[in-house]
Amino acid sequence: MSLGISGSEAVAETLPQPQKITEHAKGSRLAALVVSIFRTLSKVHLGGLLLAVLLSTPLFALFYEAIVGEGESFEYIKQTVLGDYIVNTLILVFSVGFLALLIGVPLAWLMSVCEFKGKSFFKWALVLPLAMPAYLVAYTYTDLLDYAGPIQIALRSWFGWQSPNDYWFFDIRSIEGASLMLALVLYPYIYLMVRASFLEQNAALTHAARTLGQSPLRCFFKVSLPVARNAIIASVALVMMESMADFATVHYFAVSTLTTAVYDTWLGHYDLGSAAKLSSIMVLGMFMLLYVERLQNGKKQTGADAKVSQQKLMYQLSTKQSIIAFCFCSLILIIAFVVPAAVLVGYALDYYAESWSTGIMTYAFNSILIAAIAAIAALALSVVLNFILRCRPYPAQKFSLKLASTGYAIPGTVMAIGVLIPLSFLDTSINEIAESFGMQGPGLLLSGSIIAIILAHLVRFVAIANKSVEASYMKISPSLDMVSKTMGQGGVKLLSKVHLPLIRKSALVASLLIFVESMKELPAALLLRPFDFQTLPTYVYQFASDEQLEIAALGAILIVLVGLVPLILLNRSIDSH
Amino acid sequence: MSVLNIQNLEVSYQNQPVIKKLNLQIEPGEIVALFGPSGGGKSTVLKAVAGLLEDVSGTVNIGDTLVLSDKLNLPTEKRNVGLIFQDYALFPHLTVEENVAFGLGHLPKEERLERVTEMLALIKLSSSRGKYPHQLSGGQQQRIAIVRALACKPNILLFDEAFSNIDPQFRFELIADIRTLLKDQNTSALFVTHNQDEAFAFCDRIAVLNEGQIEQIDTAERLFNYPKTRFVAEFLGEGLWLRTQVASAHRLSSELGEIAYCGESSIESMVGQYVDIYLRPHHLRLEFSLDSKIKVTKERFVGQYFESTIEWFGQSIKVRTVYSFLDKTVKIKVDTNVSAVFLEHPSAP
Numbered sequence: 001m002s003l004g005i006s007g008s009e010a011v012a013e014t015l016p017q018p019q020k021i022t023e024h025a026k027g028s029r030l031a032a033l034v035v036s037i038f039r040t041l042s043k044v045h046l047g048g049l050l051l052a053v054l055l056s057t058p059l060f061a062l063f064y065e066a067i068v069g070e071g072e073s074f075e076y077i078k079q080t081v082l083g084d085y086i087v088n089t090l091i092l093v094f095s096v097g098f099l100a101l102l103i104g105v106p107l108a109w110l111m112s113v114c115e116f117k118g119k120s121f122f123k124w125a126l127v128l129p130l131a132m133p134a135y136l137v138a139y140t141y142t143d144l145l146d147y148a149g150p151i152q153i154a155l156r157s158w159f160g161w162q163s164p165n166d167y168w169f170f171d172i173r174s175i176e177g178a179s180l181m182l183a184l185v186l187y188p189y190i191y192l193m194v195r196a197s198f199l200e201q202n203a204a205l206t207h208a209a210r211t212l213g214q215s216p217l218r219c220f221f222k223v224s225l226p227v228a229r230n231a232i233i234a235s236v237a238l239v240m241m242e243s244m245a246d247f248a249t250v251h252y253f254a255v256s257t258l259t260t261a262v263y264d265t266w267l268g269h270y271d272l273g274s275a276a277k278l279s280s281i282m283v284l285g286m287f288m289l290l291y292v293e294r295l296q297n298g299k300k301q302t303g304a305d306a307k308v309s310q311q312k313l314m315y316q317l318s319t320k321q322s323i324i325a326f327c328f329c330s331l332i333l334i335i336a337f338v339v340p341a342a343v344l345v346g347y348a349l350d351y352y353a354e355s356w357s358t359g360i361m362t363y364a365f366n367s368i369l370i371a372a373i374a375a376i377a378a379l380a381l382s383v384v385l386n387f388i389l390r391c392r393p394y395p396a397q398k399f400s401l402k403l404a405s406t407g408y409a410i411p412g413t414v415m416a417i418g419v420l421i422p423l424s425f426l427d428t429s430i431n432e433i434a435e436s437f438g439m440q441g442p443g444l445l446l447s448g449s450i451i452a453i454i455l456a457h458l459v460r461f462v463a464i465a466n467k468s469v470e471a472s473y474m475k476i477s478p479s480l481d482m483v484s485k486t487m488g489q490g491g492v493k494l495l496s497k498v499h500l501p502l503i504r505k506s507a508l509v510a511s512l513l514i515f516v517e518s519m520k521e522l523p524a525a526l527l528l529r530p531f532d533f534q535t536l537p538t539y540v541y542q543f544a545s546d547e548q549l550e551i552a553a554l555g556a557i558l559i560v561l562v563g564l565v566p567l568i569l570l571n572r573s574i575d576s577h
Numbered sequence: 578m579s580v581l582n583i584q585n586l587e588v589s590y591q592n593q594p595v596i597k598k599l600n601l602q603i604e605p606g607e608i609v610a611l612f613g614p615s616g617g618g619k620s621t622v623l624k625a626v627a628g629l630l631e632d633v634s635g636t637v638n639i640g641d642t643l644v645l646s647d648k649l650n651l652p653t654e655k656r657n658v659g660l661i662f663q664d665y666a667l668f669p670h671l672t673v674e675e676n677v678a679f680g681l682g683h684l685p686k687e688e689r690l691e692r693v694t695e696m697l698a699l700i701k702l703s704s705s706r707g708k709y710p711h712q713l714s715g716g717q718q719q720r721i722a723i724v725r726a727l728a729c730k731p732n733i734l735l736f737d738e739a740f741s742n743i744d745p746q747f748r749f750e751l752i753a754d755i756r757t758l759l760k761d762q763n764t765s766a767l768f769v770t771h772n773q774d775e776a777f778a779f780c781d782r783i784a785v786l787n788e789g790q791i792e793q794i795d796t797a798e799r800l801f802n803y804p805k806t807r808f809v810a811e812f813l814g815e816g817l818w819l820r821t822q823v824a825s826a827h828r829l830s831s832e833l834g835e836i837a838y839c840g841e842s843s844i845e846s847m848v849g850q851y852v853d854i855y856l857r858p859h860h861l862r863l864e865f866s867l868d869s870k871i872k873v874t875k876e877r878f879v880g881q882y883f884e885s886t887i888e889w890f891g892q893s894i895k896v897r898t899v900y901s902f903l904d905k906t907v908k909i910k911v912d913t914n915v916s917a918v919f920l921e922h923p924s925a926p
């Protein structure tokens with residue numbers, strides 16, 4: 001047995017002599033710093049960083065093109081309509097946020113703290129509108145509310161009105177109409193996030209307010225709402241981001257916003273520089289909203305303490321109050337989901353033969369193919385990036401993961417432009433190289449094929465996989481890695497034998513979500529699809545924008561059904577909680 | 578030959594030294610604790626031995642293998658060590674049998690199964706081989722984690738606060754079982770803990786680590802009774818510092834009266850000099866005294882005795898008493914046979 005002796009020994013260090021730092025010395029130090037950084041970064045580090053840079057290339061390309069590109073028509077747009085585009089976008093974004101807030105917050109409160117008949121049904125049913133793309137709701141309501149629609153026809157026949165001059169009716173083809181349509185399908189974001197916040201609130205706060213003489217309604221305004229403000233702001237910011245990204249609804253209603261401007265500038269004038277400049281304005285707006293969302297989500301909710309909020313706040317509504325609550329929930333559900341769904345089902349039944357004969361299976365297959373590749377690729381990349389971060393939790397890897405996740409904030413139209421820029425450059429280079437060898441160039445090998453759509457979807461949706469895989473990884477104790485390594489199972493074996501089995505479920509859910517999002521995605525596919533190539537959403541959009549939604553109703557229903565998948569998962573997750 | 582031999586180990590985090598020239602040797606079959614306050618660097622030493630740190634210097638030998646030197650930092654999987662954590666680190670997606678067999682992939686199937694059966698029999702959990710970790714109690718999970726490590730026949734087992742998640746009611750029973758198991762297998766272990774009772778119960782020797790350095794390493798009894806530094810004396814239990822004057826080879830005189838000295842160090846040559854001694858609560862007793870200025874300020878009844886708190890020259894100490902002394906003035910008496918004291922020369926008499 002030997003004694004362990006420890007002690008710090010005074011180490012005589014030779015201090016460097018002060019010396020004049022010359023420019024050359026500065027340069028050498030900088031070079032040494034760069035070399036030391038690269039030495040610190042292993043091949044694995046660099047691989048992760050490279051993947052992240054590749055995934056964020058569209059964004060950098062967009063900014064590069066916006067700064068360097070000529071943008072022939074941008075000057076003209078700036079002097080004429082850019083102001084209108086921005087104002088319309090702002091009006092739309094704030095109107096949707098406000099309307100969705102008016103719908104979402106009361107519903108969240110009713111579902112979290114009130115007890116009434118039908119609540120268990122509405123709790124999950126009120127999420128259904130999320131499955132409905134806004135443009136489908138817009139098309140169905142335009143059919144219903146237009147001058148030639150059944151509602152105005154009925155009104156004219158009841159009241160004997162002969163022309164539009166005889167009465168006033170809400171013009172749905174307007175920015176207000178677009179705002180309403182978007183709010184009807186986006187309010188569930190606010191409903192879900194604010195409901196979760198209400199459920200987390202410490203009931204003791206409201207009990208204290210009640211003992212101080214406040215009515216339930218006053219408690220709602222003076223306690224529940226202020227405490228839930230972080231969730232409210234974050235969810236409204238999310239809704240505003242989604243509405244800013246919308247293309248089909250505003251395009252159908254002929255409301256000129258920045259998304260329609262990007263679309264028209266590219267497809268109408270093939271002016272990539274101007275499209276990139278317009279896109280950059282949108283990206284900056286998106287980043288501002290994203291910043292607000294992240295800032296609020298990062299804050300801890302005041303008064304939310306899991307340890308003390310065991311007792312849940314619950315009001316048993318009176319019969320009269322229950323009827324009002326039931327009617328309010330029913331009204332929202334009927335307007336936002338039942339009516340559009342019923343109209344689509346009606347069209348599908350009436351026009352089944354026409355719908356079926358238009359090659360719907362081919363378009364569905366195209367969508368499935370693109371979505372499947374995007375989902376698998378996004379998941380694989382995300383697992384690799386997260387595994388590298390897990391093994392080397394250094395700032396460079398954290399930055400890589402964040403960089404790779406920026407795509408989700410980018411609207412589809414903008415992403416399409418971002419993807420087009422590097423792919424067009426690569427296509428041009430490939431053709432030039434081929435021609436320099438005396439061969440015929442392959443043409444638009446990348447930008448003119450489904451590779452472009454897949455890449456756009458991959459970059460846009462990889463954030464979903466990242467978030468899910470990252471959350472799963474955080475649940476795996478680091479001690480499992482250490483133990484595994486001591487038993488000779490490091491590196492790829494650690495990934496395959498320990499990590500993958502443990503993150504399997506959430507990875508599958510993430511890939512399913514990406515698959516669904518990719519199946520529903522319209523603007524990027526519209527801008528990037530090869531000639532004569534259709535996906536399910538572009539097919540539905542094409543017919544609907546030609547006022548022939550009934551022929552594409554079957555396709556539209558398929559999109560809605562696919563959109564229901566994540567909601568079923570979401571409801572299962574809420575129930576399990 | 579030592580199973581673990583650490584020489585001049587140094588670890589830094591962000592250019593801040595965490596471990597400073599640490600030396601430690603563990604003999605075959607010996608269980609040693611690294612014991613100290615949080616942030617003292619205990620787990621860092623463990624990770625450095627396991628090869629889980631990069632910015633490390635010094636020399637480490639595990640068995641006859643050099644695993645760390647100026648030119649070498651052998652990866653974890655090549656060090657032949659077993660790691661045991663407080664969260665057990667059992668793979669939740671694998672059964673007990675699969676967990677134990679996890680590191681035995683290089684063996685033929687029959688031999689692997691034989692080893693697993695043997696290991697599970699050691700901890701009497703053969704009937705649980707098909708169960709998943711969440712179906713077992715904390716103690717059972719920790720036993721599985723230990724035999725999983727033992728199955729790989731490691732040179733040394735490294736325990737990182739391994740018993741702190743176990744219900745206190747069963748903790749010391751488990752510690753005794755694991756100690757017996759390790760002794761039966763003649764397996765060495767390095768045990769990191771901040772819990773004194775666990776360190777005393779589990780280990781043959783205890784190294785007290787403070788600010789990246791070992792202050793003292795010895796058996797539990799000797800550490801407690803013969804601390805070599807003020808930090809070790811105080812860290813191993815509260816006490817009272819008392820200024821005394823050496824009266825003879827076995828006598829100290831103090832304000833509390835004559836104290837018999839039976840310590841290790843000879844004080845014969847120090848007659849007439851002042852020394853500070855550290856008295857543990859069990860060295861002290863209280864007596865009623867009307868003319869004393871010392872008062873019991875707090876008291877707690879803990880069943881078999883009272884724990885009375887007194888303030889004495891700016892020091893606060895808890896003394897066990899049979900009767901209640903609350904708000905009463907008392908005299909402090911020192912047991913005549915004080916064998917366990919820490920001596921320190923005061924800076925000035």
